[in-house]
Amino acid sequence: MKIIVIGAGAMGSIYGGHLSLCNDVTLIDTNTALVEKINQDGLILEENGENKLYKPKAEVHVSASDNADLIILFTKSLYSKSALDGVKSVIGPDTYLMTLQNGAGHERLLSQYVDKDHIIIGTTEDNGAVLSLACVHHGGKGVTNIGLLSGEDGKILHDIKDSFDKSGFDVRIHSNIQRLIWDKLMTNASLSVLTAILQCDMHYISANENAKELCLKLINETVSVANAMGLGFALDEVVKKVITTSENNKGGYTSIMMDIKNSRRTEVDTISGAVVAKAHELGVSVPCMEMAVSLVHALEGRS
Numbered sequence: 001m002k003i004i005v006i007g008a009g010a011m012g013s014i015y016g017g018h019l020s021l022c023n024d025v026t027l028i029d030t031n032t033a034l035v036e037k038i039n040q041d042g043l044i045l046e047e048n049g050e051n052k053l054y055k056p057k058a059e060v061h062v063s064a065s066d067n068a069d070l071i072i073l074f075t076k077s078l079y080s081k082s083a084l085d086g087v088k089s090v091i092g093p094d095t096y097l098m099t100l101q102n103g104a105g106h107e108r109l110l111s112q113y114v115d116k117d118h119i120i121i122g123t124t125e126d127n128g129a130v131l132s133l134a135c136v137h138h139g140g141k142g143v144t145n146i147g148l149l150s151g152e153d154g155k156i157l158h159d160i161k162d163s164f165d166k167s168g169f170d171v172r173i174h175s176n177i178q179r180l181i182w183d184k185l186m187t188n189a190s191l192s193v194l195t196a197i198l199q200c201d202m203h204y205i206s207a208n209e210n211a212k213e214l215c216l217k218l219i220n221e222t223v224s225v226a227n228a229m230g231l232g233f234a235l236d237e238v239v240k241k242v243i244t245t246s247e248n249n250k251g252g253y254t255s256i257m258m259d260i261k262n263s264r265r266t267e268v269d270t271i272s273g274a275v276v277a278k279a280h281e282l283g284v285s286v287p288c289m290e291m292a293v294s295l296v297h298a299l300e301g302r303s
Contacts, residue, residue, distance in 0.1 A: 017054030067092030103270030147177025
């Protein structure tokens, strides 16, 4: 497959590197030094205690004349539109767009570039961290869950699974991928966002009575919206999962908490903001979630 991976950070590098074993892969990134390093020396992934060299192509701006079969978006959601605008020239009638980004609601943007039946959304359990220029630690290997936004079981999903599995991933196809995405969102839109607002570790949320009460309110609103979508979540099960995550992560800091700490813009609009957007669409009241989004944006304004 002719694959373009947008964003050569930790996750983009992990997927771009592995997929280059069996596919024609080009990494797109705005960091000129990174692009030059990958093209000159390759991409190093530290995996299972070993440094492994991969050789995907890398470009700052897409230069291919042929349409891509698959474009995978790994940028922060803040930069998704500009990233997709940069590859419009290789998006053809048979091109599929895939997002494995955090949060939900990315399909609203992707639908501006391809038809609904060419949008693939999913989640990944792999994780990594950038160690140095073109060198990434691949810390955890897990399942990559994918599904067509249309809910159909298209041939493209099986082609992708075959290609990804041969490249070292473990892909599972789902007809109701939205439920998996919202399952992950349950924690991010409650526990994670609260750690950003309170500037604390994950454990503090369950350890402090007031913080826990706030978290429970956000969970309740998220479950209400998800169930209005017909996703069928049990509130008590979600509460147990989120609170257990908090209890088991003393000293664990979320990426959104670190974004606020380091005066960076966050992805709150595709996390808690996705819950608010869907709530407004379905007529569900989510006052606590609205407040959480506003608080995070207010914190983003601090120097």
